[in-house]
Amino acid sequence: MDSWIVWLLIAGVLGIPLVLTAVPEFLLFAIGALAASGVAALGGGVVLQTASFLVVSVAMVAFVRPIAYRQLQKGPHVKMGIEALQGATAVVAETVDGEGGRIKLNGEIWSARALHPDQVYQPGQQVDVVEIQGATALVV
Template sequence: MAAILWLIAGIVLAAAEMLTGDLTLLMLGVAALGTAGISAAADLPLWGDALVFAAVSGVLFLGVRPVLRRRFGTPPPLPTNADALPGKSGLVLEEIAEHSGRIKLDGEVWTARPLDPADVYEAGVTVYVMKIDGATAVVWKGP
């Protein structure tokens, strides 16, 4: 009977992990499932089940959870795609004004607009990308 309760607790805890994403409930759920298996095989008393649960939980929290958090919990080390463009320089291909302009940025042609709407940048000038707004590079000539 105790094995069935541990099994139900394990399934409920593992399912509840989907709401948190912290891997805490998953570790407790796996520990409860392990305890259910050992309890069914060995027919331990309740205090024995508690010791098994504590031991398995400790191993999972100290050994498995940190590895999983390092593997799945960190963002990519380098920004990619449009996130990598701010701070880069580009060459003005067509005059950049408030509503028009094009730059060459990392080998690609981008539409561009100045950071300050009053600025106008002539063709051939080097500008710096301040941010990406949709498919438009917001640029600044710099000091």
């Protein structure tokens, strides 16, 4: 069997644990095996094939892996909990003033208070949630 076929088989075998475990480093080693397969197809000796496998695999792990992990960590910031409610629009369910009231926010009834004590919001009016203090939404 030609050595380039052996390297292709090694690359394929390295793909199996990648699929089973989702550990991306196996992909980097499989790319190294593909490089060694290319060297073998071009007529390189066993030492050159092994060296290319090692150099490409180590380079991929040393340079590509940190870049990939940095990119994964930069993902979009997902607002959750109270942070997701700030800036949302709500509908006044019961008159809201500086003392209190009720709003419908994301399908739920919340206690609310006007941010500016002299403001009064009537039922049906739309308000914006500025802040959440405990279980009370401050609205404008």
